[in-house]
Amino acid sequence: MVSGCGNIEPELNRVLLYGHGGGGFDNYALYAPNSVPAMQESLEKYQLDGIEVDVQFTKDTGLVVFHDGYLESATQCKGKINAITLAETAGCFYRDQYHNTYTAQVITFDSLVTLMNTVWLDRYLSINLQSNFDVPYKKDSLAHYFHKRMKAFKNLDKISIECNDANFLFFLERENREYKSYLVANIDAKSADEVFRFNLDGIVSFFENRDYIVEKNLTDSNKVIFLYGAKFASDYAKYEYNYITAFQVDNPILALKYFRNQ
Secondary structure: OOOOOOOOOHHHHOOEEEEEOOOOOOOOOOOOOOOHHHHHHHHHHOOOOEEEEEEEEOOOOOEEEOOOOEHHHOEOOOOEHHHOOHHHHOOOEEEOOOOOOEEEEOOEHHHHHHHHHHOOOOOEEEEEEOOOOOOOOOHHHHHHHHHHHHOOOOOHHHEEEEEOOHHHHHHHHHHOOOOEEEEEOOOOHHHHHHHHHOOOOEEEEEOOOOOHHHHHHHHHOOOEEEEEOOOOHHHHHOOOOOOOOEEEEOOHHHHHHHHOOO
């Protein structure tokens, strides 16, 4: 797909590159996923187009930027995210990738908003809302709380929301139809039906779970397709990108080499 002259082909060059989990879930990543240093590396050092981060509810409807269900998986703190308050996540630091030290603090959704509104206002953000909804609120109420927090962003045009729960996204769209809502699912006929039925804006899928006919139908209907999960250069070369809008990358160096010829 890359010509012998070293020029990148148009369908590759137009694919937006997002730091997956801020800076990637690759074992060779220097910083912990969803940490501020990981986001900085993607946006400032590698100049990617945007970042994808994971957000989930605490039991008091607080929002914390964290991927796993339990704090102890990546920090010096303990507790299930959905079973603790937002205040209880304060002072939790990510374990460094190569050293048993803790330097980067777990941040709240409000801190993420501040960063995007001030430092990275011109960059894209995809919020992966983890569907760990084991909190004492119904999904429509959670969607309302989330909507209220989203109002703080200055540039909603560059922000998308992804979730594997179509019902939550439906309730969120009911709060504000201007949201860009993407279903996290395989690219297949069943998932496409959900996208159309709930009037969502696109789909986010693991890069190997592909169906080109479905991709064309989604694109022809002005739906967006994001991919994630590629780890190696050979992974990128397996597939075409005619209908792909963005790739959430775990290794920025490999992604830039393949998609930007850098």
